[in-house]
Amino acid sequence: MESFFNRFRNTVARFMYGRYGIDQLGWATLVAEVVLTFVAGFVRLRAVYMVLRLLSTALTVLLLYRMFSRDMVKRRAENAWFLRWWTPLRTGFRDARYRRADKAHKYVKCACGTWCRVPRNVGKVELMCPKCGAKKIVKTG
Numbered sequence: 001m002e003s004f005f006n007r008f009r010n011t012v013a014r015f016m017y018g019r020y021g022i023d024q025l026g027w028a029t030l031v032a033e034v035v036l037t038f039v040a041g042f043v044r045l046r047a048v049y050m051v052l053r054l055l056s057t058a059l060t061v062l063l064l065y066r067m068f069s070r071d072m073v074k075r076r077a078e079n080a081w082f083l084r085w086w087t088p089l090r091t092g093f094r095d096a097r098y099r100r101a102d103k104a105h106k107y108v109k110c111a112c113g114t115w116c117r118v119p120r121n122v123g124k125v126e127l128m129c130p131k132c133g134a135k136k137i138v139k140t141g
């Protein structure tokens, strides 16, 4: 048995040699595919179901194509493109979760997009944005 698994592993390794494999975009594709398949299971409308299944199949094909691809340069460029919008999005989610969990402060978004933190329950305070210097009266109650 041991030799069978070794042979199998070697075959897979040989097949994957020089091929791209999986990256962050690949994992995202996989997750999206699983979510689409899951959602499709709850859809009653046949047309919508077909569209969801078609999309998830397309994602599977895309995932396999990228994994077995030998064009490292192109695949890395695609992954870099994906990370350019995914990384700020993930940071945004993480920060939003942190702000929700922080009950001691109120978070106010400035016109420049910076999040400013003020303590809660200290009445009305004048807030100055640390980034652009804009002032704003904030009720902290």
Ligand SMILES: [Zn+2]
Pocket: 110, 111, 112, 113, 114, 129, 130, 131, 132, 133, 134
């Ligand atoms: Zn500002």
